[in-house]
Amino acid sequence: MFRYIGLRLLQLIPVFFGATLLIYFMVFSLPGDPIAALFGERPPPQSVIDTIREQYHLNDPFIVQYLYYVGGILTGDLGTTYSGRPVSDLLGQAFPITFRLAMLALFFEAVAGIAVGLIAGLRKGKFFDASALVVSLLLISVPTFVVGFILQYVFSIQLGLFRTTVGPGAPIQDLILPAIVLATVSFAYIVRLTRASVADNMQADFVRTATAKGLTRGRVVRVHILRNSLIPVVTFLGVDIGSLMVGAIVTEGIFNINGVGGTVYQAIKRGEGPTVVSFVAVMVIIYMLANLLVDLLYAALDPRIRYAK
Amino acid sequence: MKIRRIGIGALALAAASTLVLAGCSSSESPASTSSSSSIITTNGSEPQNPLIPTNTTETGGGKIATSIFAGLVSYDADGAIENDVAQSIESDDKQLWTVTLKDDQKFSDGSAVTAKSFVDAWNWGANPKNAQGAAYFFDNIEGFSAEEGADVPELSGLKVVDDKTFTVQLSAPEADWTQRLGYTAYMPLPESAYDDMDAFGENPIGNGPYMIDGADGWQHDVQIALVTNPEYNGVRKPVNGGLTIKFYTTLDAAYADVQGGNLDVLDQIPDTAFETYESEFGDRAVNQPAAIFQSITIPQYLPHWTGEEGALRRAAISQAINRDEITKVLFQGTRTPATDFTSPVIKGYSDSLKGADVLKFNPDEAKKLWAQADAIAPYGDTVFDIAYNSDGPHQAWVDAATQSIANTLGIKAQGKPYATFAEALADRDADKLTGATRSGWQADYPSLYNFLAPNYQTGAGSNYEGYSSPEFDKLLEEGSTATDVDSATAKFQEAQEVLLKDLPAIPLWYQNVNGVSSESVSNVVFGWDSVPLYFQITKN
Numbered sequence: 001m002f003r004y005i006g007l008r009l010l011q012l013i014p015v016f017f018g019a020t021l022l023i024y025f026m027v028f029s030l031p032g033d034p035i036a037a038l039f040g041e042r043p044p045p046q047s048v049i050d051t052i053r054e055q056y057h058l059n060d061p062f063i064v065q066y067l068y069y070v071g072g073i074l075t076g077d078l079g080t081t082y083s084g085r086p087v088s089d090l091l092g093q094a095f096p097i098t099f100r101l102a103m104l105a106l107f108f109e110a111v112a113g114i115a116v117g118l119i120a121g122l123r124k125g126k127f128f129d130a131s132a133l134v135v136s137l138l139l140i141s142v143p144t145f146v147v148g149f150i151l152q153y154v155f156s157i158q159l160g161l162f163r164t165t166v167g168p169g170a171p172i173q174d175l176i177l178p179a180i181v182l183a184t185v186s187f188a189y190i191v192r193l194t195r196a197s198v199a200d201n202m203q204a205d206f207v208r209t210a211t212a213k214g215l216t217r218g219r220v221v222r223v224h225i226l227r228n229s230l231i232p233v234v235t236f237l238g239v240d241i242g243s244l245m246v247g248a249i250v251t252e253g254i255f256n257i258n259g260v261g262g263t264v265y266q267a268i269k270r271g272e273g274p275t276v277v278s279f280v281a282v283m284v285i286i287y288m289l290a291n292l293l294v295d296l297l298y299a300a301l302d303p304r305i306r307y308a309k
Numbered sequence: 310m311k312i313r314r315i316g317i318g319a320l321a322l323a324a325a326s327t328l329v330l331a332g333c334s335s336s337e338s339p340a341s342t343s344s345s346s347s348i349i350t351t352n353g354s355e356p357q358n359p360l361i362p363t364n365t366t367e368t369g370g371g372k373i374a375t376s377i378f379a380g381l382v383s384y385d386a387d388g389a390i391e392n393d394v395a396q397s398i399e400s401d402d403k404q405l406w407t408v409t410l411k412d413d414q415k416f417s418d419g420s421a422v423t424a425k426s427f428v429d430a431w432n433w434g435a436n437p438k439n440a441q442g443a444a445y446f447f448d449n450i451e452g453f454s455a456e457e458g459a460d461v462p463e464l465s466g467l468k469v470v471d472d473k474t475f476t477v478q479l480s481a482p483e484a485d486w487t488q489r490l491g492y493t494a495y496m497p498l499p500e501s502a503y504d505d506m507d508a509f510g511e512n513p514i515g516n517g518p519y520m521i522d523g524a525d526g527w528q529h530d531v532q533i534a535l536v537t538n539p540e541y542n543g544v545r546k547p548v549n550g551g552l553t554i555k556f557y558t559t560l561d562a563a564y565a566d567v568q569g570g571n572l573d574v575l576d577q578i579p580d581t582a583f584e585t586y587e588s589e590f591g592d593r594a595v596n597q598p599a600a601i602f603q604s605i606t607i608p609q610y611l612p613h614w615t616g617e618e619g620a621l622r623r624a625a626i627s628q629a630i631n632r633d634e635i636t637k638v639l640f641q642g643t644r645t646p647a648t649d650f651t652s653p654v655i656k657g658y659s660d661s662l663k664g665a666d667v668l669k670f671n672p673d674e675a676k677k678l679w680a681q682a683d684a685i686a687p688y689g690d691t692v693f694d695i696a697y698n699s700d701g702p703h704q705a706w707v708d709a710a711t712q713s714i715a716n717t718l719g720i721k722a723q724g725k726p727y728a729t730f731a732e733a734l735a736d737r738d739a740d741k742l743t744g745a746t747r748s749g750w751q752a753d754y755p756s757l758y759n760f761l762a763p764n765y766q767t768g769a770g771s772n773y774e775g776y777s778s779p780e781f782d783k784l785l786e787e788g789s790t791a792t793d794v795d796s797a798t799a800k801f802q803e804a805q806e807v808l809l810k811d812l813p814a815i816p817l818w819y820q821n822v823n824g825v826s827s828e829s830v831s832n833v834v835f836g837w838d839s840v841p842l843y844f845q846i847t848k849n
Contacts, residue, residue: 032731036738038357039366040730041750042763043770044442047457051440083358084507085529093530149561157569164569165562168531256555256562258530266558269700269729 008292012285017070019284020277024066027273034058034271038082056082069274079274081267087278090263095282097170098259101251102244104172104179109187110237117194117233118226124199132195136188148181148254165256178255182248186240190233197229204228231301238294242287347550347848348534349830351574351841352563355530355556359510362496363434363441368751371493372840373533373554377417377515378496379543381408381427382487388600388654388755388837390488393543394422394497394516396473398490403482403792410473415540416499417520424475426497428467433503434494436461443494445770446753449486451478482790484797489754518545518844519552532556547844564825573830573848574841578823580702583641590825598645598653599839600752601820602760605695605710606813607745608774613688621682623812626693626745627667628675629717635709636818643823647816650805651760652752654837657798664809668816672717679718692721694744698733699726703747710817737773746774748814755837757801758789765813776813 035052036043043049053059057068072079078087120132139147155177156164166174201207202225210224211217249261260279267275298305356370365374375383381395392398394414400406414422433439435447438460447453451466466478479486489495497516502509512521519535521527526534536551555572557563560579566572568589578586587594607614607623614622632646645653648660648668682688695711697703704724711722725744727733736742750771752759763769766785767777781804788800808814822839829849834842 030729030731032729032733032735033738034731037729037731037734039442041734041748041771042366042753044366045437045445045455047437047455047459048440048442048444050457051437083356084510089529152565157565160569164565164571165557168528253559254562254565256557256559256566258558262558263530269731271729271731 005292005296008288008295012288015284015288016281020070020281021066023277023280024069024273025062027268027271027276028062028065030268030271032271034082038270052082065273069277072274078278081272081275082270087275090275091278091282094258094260094263094279097257098245098248098252098261100170100172101175101179101182101248101257101259102241104175105183105186105244106237106241108179109183109190109240110233112183113187113190114194114226114230114233117191118198118221118229120191121195121198121202121229122221122225124195124202129195132191136191139184139188144181144185144250145254147184148178148251151177151181152254170257174255175257178251178257181254182244182251186236186244189236193233193236194229197232198225201225201228227301231298234294234297234301238290238297241290242283245286246283348536348553349549349551349573349843349846349848350553350555350571351843352557352560352566352572352576353533353554354558358442359507360513361441361506361510362430362493362498363439363443363446364510365493366442368840369556373535374493374496374515375491375517375840376519376535376552376843377513377517377521377538378493379515379517379541379545380492380495380497381410381490383543383545384491384755384837386834386836386842388656390491391544393491393545395490398487403484403486403790404479406477406479406486407470408475408477411543412473413542414516416514416516417538417540418499418501418514419540420499420501421472422497422516423472424469425472426499427495428469428475429500429503430496430498431467432463433498433506435464439506443492446489446492446494449479449481449483451480453480482792484789484791484794485756485758488756489759492754517541518543518547522551530556545842545844548847549844550848552843567825567827570827570829572827574824574826574833574843574846576822576824576835576839576841578643578825580705583643583823586823586825593826593828593833595824595833595835596643596821597835598819599822599835600652600654600755600837601749601839602647602650602652602751602816603644603747603749603818603820604647604650604814604816605745606748606774607815608740608742609776609813610740610774611742611744613682613686613691618682618685620811621678621685622688623815624667625675625678625682625718626714627812627815628669628671628678629714630710630815630817631670631713632668632818633670635706635713639705639709640818643821644818645821647818650765650808650814650816651757652819655752655755655757655760657757657801659802662802662809663806667809667812670713675717676719679720688720690721692723692744694723694725696725696727696733696736696742696744696746698728698730698747700729706817707747740775742774745815748773752838757798758785761785761801761804761808762789765808772813774813776811778807778811778813781807781811 035049057065069079080086116132120129123129156162162177163174207224210220248259249265252259252262264276264279353372354369357367358364360370360374362374362378365371379393382390383393385391394410396409396411398406398408416422431447434441435444435453437456450464452464454461468476499514518541520538522534522536532553532555534553537547560577563575564579564582567575636644636646648665649662651658695707697707707724711724715722737746750760750764762785763771765772765776767782784800784804788797791797791800822835824835826833830846831849832845832847836842
C-alpha cells in the first residue's frame with residue numbers, strides 16, 4: 001500500500017517536467033511580442049522594448065528560456081511577472097482563494113447531490129425522482145454564467161442576502177453564493193450518477209440477501225446500497241476537484257474573485273511564461289494528487305479492490 | 310478486516326472535511342480598519358507596472374498616479390489647464406520656458422517639492438538606460454536620446470535656477486507645450502525614490518491630493534486604498550476622506566456592485582447594460598463624448614489601396630458605413646459618430662471641416678466612387694476584411710460595419726478576428742495585414758496634436774500602416790511650432806482636411822464616457838479623460 005503510494009508520488013516528477021516543458025513551449029509559441037503589446041497602440045522607443053525583452057530573457061532560444069525557468073525553480077525562484085511581481089506571490093494569493101471556493105463547491109455538490117440522488121434512486125419512478133431528473137437536466141443545460149447572473153441579481157442585488165462580489169481577503173461568507181453557482185452543474189451530474197447507481201444496486205442480489213437476513217432498511221441503505229453506489233460518484237468527484245480548481249473563470253469573473261482561473265487567463269493574454277507555467281504545474285500536481293486520493297478511496301469503498309504490494 | 314476498511318473510509322472523509330474546515334478558518338478577512346464613512350469607492354484595474362509615473366502609460370495605473378501625484382498643471386473637467394504645483398509657466402519664444410513653483414509644496418512624507426524634484430524625475434524618466442514606457446514624452450526637450458542602452462543622466466535642456474525655478478529648452482518652439490504637463494510622465498519625485506526605484510513603485514510617495522493608506526494600502530489584484538494627503542494644497546483639494554479603487558477583472562461584476570450598493574462610482578458600463586443603465590440610474594448616469602477616437606485603417610501597402618484607386622476606394626468604404634445606425638442600434642447611443650480625427654472634448658475640435666462629408670453615410674456616392682475605382686483596376690472577388698482582436702469588445706461592431714459595406718457596395722466583406730491583442734499588433738507591426746484593421750486612440754493629454762502626430766505623421770510610432778503625406782507633415786509642423794494657440798489650431802484643422810482627403814484612417818465614432826454612481830455620493834463629474842474628478846465627490 002505505502003509502496004504503491006510512494007510509486008505514485010514518484011510519478012509526479014516526470015509529469016511535472018513534462019508538463020512545464022510543454023506548457024512553456026506553448027506560451028513561447030504564442031504569436032506576437034508580449035512586451036510590445038504591453039504598451040498598447042503607443043509603442044515606446046525600440047530601445048525600451050529591447051531592454052525589457054533582455055531583462056526577461058525573451059531574446060534567447062526556447063530551451064535556454066526554459067532552463068532559466070527550471071534553474072529558478074530549483075533555487076526557489078519562480079520568476080516574475082512583467083510588472084515585476086514574484087510569481088510565488090501570485091500563487092500564494094490565488095490558490096488559497098480558489099482552493100477555498102473549490103472545497104466549498106465540492107462540499108455543496110457532494111452533500112446535496114448524493115442526498116438527492118439517493119432519495120431519487122430509492123423512489124425510482126415516483127414524483128420526487130421525476131422532478132429530480134427534470135431539475136438536473138435543466139441545470140446541466142443552462143450555462144454557468146446565466147445561473148451566476150440570476151443568483152447574483154436575486155440574492156445579492158434584490159434581496160441583499162449576500163455581498164454582490166467577493167470582498168478583500170475572500171471571506172467564507174462571500175464565497176457561499178459563488179460556490180453554489182460553481183457547484184450547480186456538477187451537482188446535477190452527481191444526482192444523476194447516484195440515482196442510477198442506487199437504482200441499479202437496489203436490484204442486486206446482495207441487497208436482497210441483506211433484506212432477507214432481516215437487516216433494518218436503514219442499515220441496508222447505508223451499508224449495502226449507498227457504499228456500493230458511491231464508487232462512480234467518488235470517481236467523478238475526484239476529477240471534479242481538478243476542474244473546480246481550474247475551471248472557475250466564469251464564476252470568478254461574475255463575482256470578482258482573484259482566483260486561479262482569472263490569473264491564468266490574464267497571464268496567457270499577456271504571454272507571461274513563468275506565471276502560466278507555474279500555475280499550470282501546480283494544477284497538474286493537484287490533479288494527480290486528487291486522482292491518487294480517489295484510487296485510495298476505491299479500496300476503502302470496495303473490498304474487491306486491493307493494491308498489490 | 311471490515312473495521313480497517315471503515316477506518317480508511319472514515320480517515321479519508323475526515324481528511325476531506327478537515328480540508329474544508331481549514332479553508333474556512335484561514336478565511337478571516339483582514340477587515341478594513343479605516344472604514345471611514347467619507348471614503349469614496351470606485352472601479353479600477355491592477356496597475357500594469359509599479360507606480361512610477363514615467364512608466365505608467367495605461368489607464369489602470371494612470372488613474373492612481375494622477376491621484377497620488379500633482380504635476381505643474383492639472384486639468385479641469387473640460388481639459389483646460391490650471392496651475393497645480395506651478396506658480397507660473399512662461400516663455401517669450403515658446404521654446405525656452407521658465408517654470409516657477411508655488412511656495413510650500415510638499416510630498417506626503419513632508420519633504421519639499423523643489424525645482425530639482427521635477428528636473429531629476431524628468432531626467433530619470435528620459436534616460437534610455439531606465440527603459441521607461443513614457444520616455445518619449447521628453448523627446449522634444451533638448452538633449453533627448455532614444456539610443457538603445459545609452460546612459461544619458463541629464464537632458465541638456467533642463468536647468469535648475471533655484472529651489473523654485475527651472476528652465477526648459479525645447480528643441481523647437483511649441484505653443485501648447487504646457488497643455489501636456491498634467492500627464493503622469495511629468496510628475497515630480499522625492500529624493501528618496503532614486504535609492505530603489507522598484508521599491509518606490511510599490512509604495513510611492515507623492516505630492517497629490519491623495520496618498521496610499523499605509524503599507525497595506527495596496528492589496529495587489531484586490532484594491533488600493535487612498536486617503537487625503539494633508540500636505541496637498543493645490544487646486545484639487547479633496548472634499549471627501551479618501552478614495553478606494555477596487556480592481557475588477559470584468560465590468561459586469563463592477564456594475565453589479567453599484568447596483569448592490571457596494572460601489573459608489575463606476576466609470577464604464579458593460580455592454581450588457583447599455584440598454585438599461587440610463588433608465589435604471591436616471592440622472593446618476595452619465596453619457597457624454599470622451600477623448601477616445603475609433604477608426605479603421607487600410608494599409609498603404611495593399612494592392613488596390615494605393616494612389617488614385619486607393620483614394621476612391623477609401624472614400625467609398627467610408628461612405629458605405631452607416632455610422633448613425635450602428636451607434637444608435639448597436640451601441641445604444643454610447644458612441645458618437647465621428648466628424649474629424651480627434652474628439653469633441655478637445656479644444657479646437659470642429660464638426661465642419663472641409664471634406665467632412667466623406668464621413669456621412671451616402672450609398673449612392675459610395676457605389677459611384679467604387680465603380681470609378683473599378684474602372685482603374687477591377688477589385689474582383691477579393692474579400693474586404695477588418696482585423697480585430699477578439700479579446701476586446703470588437704466583434705459586434707466589426708460585423709455591423711462589414712455588413713454595411715457589403716450591402717452598400719455589393720462586395721464580400723467580413724471581420725478577421727485575432728485571438729489576442731499581441732497577435733493582432735504583431736501583424737500590424739510587420740505589415741502583414743490582408744485588409745483593414747481596427748485602430749483608435751485615447752488621448753494622453755487634451756490637445757489636437759496628441760491625436761494627429763502619433764498616428765499620421767510620417768514614421769510616427771503608432772502610424773503602423775505607413776501613411777505619409779508631406780503636405781500633412783508640413784501643416785502639423787507649422788501648427789506645433791506656431792507661437793500662439795489659435796494659429797496652431799487653425800493649422801491642425803487644415804492638416805485634418807488633408808487627412809479627410811487621404812483617409813489614412815477612416816474615422817468611425819468617438820467612444821462616450823458612460824458612468825453611473827450610487828445614491829450615496831453626489832457631485833460626480835467626469836473629466837475630459839473619462840475619469841471622474843474624484844476630489845470633488847461628496848459622500849451623502
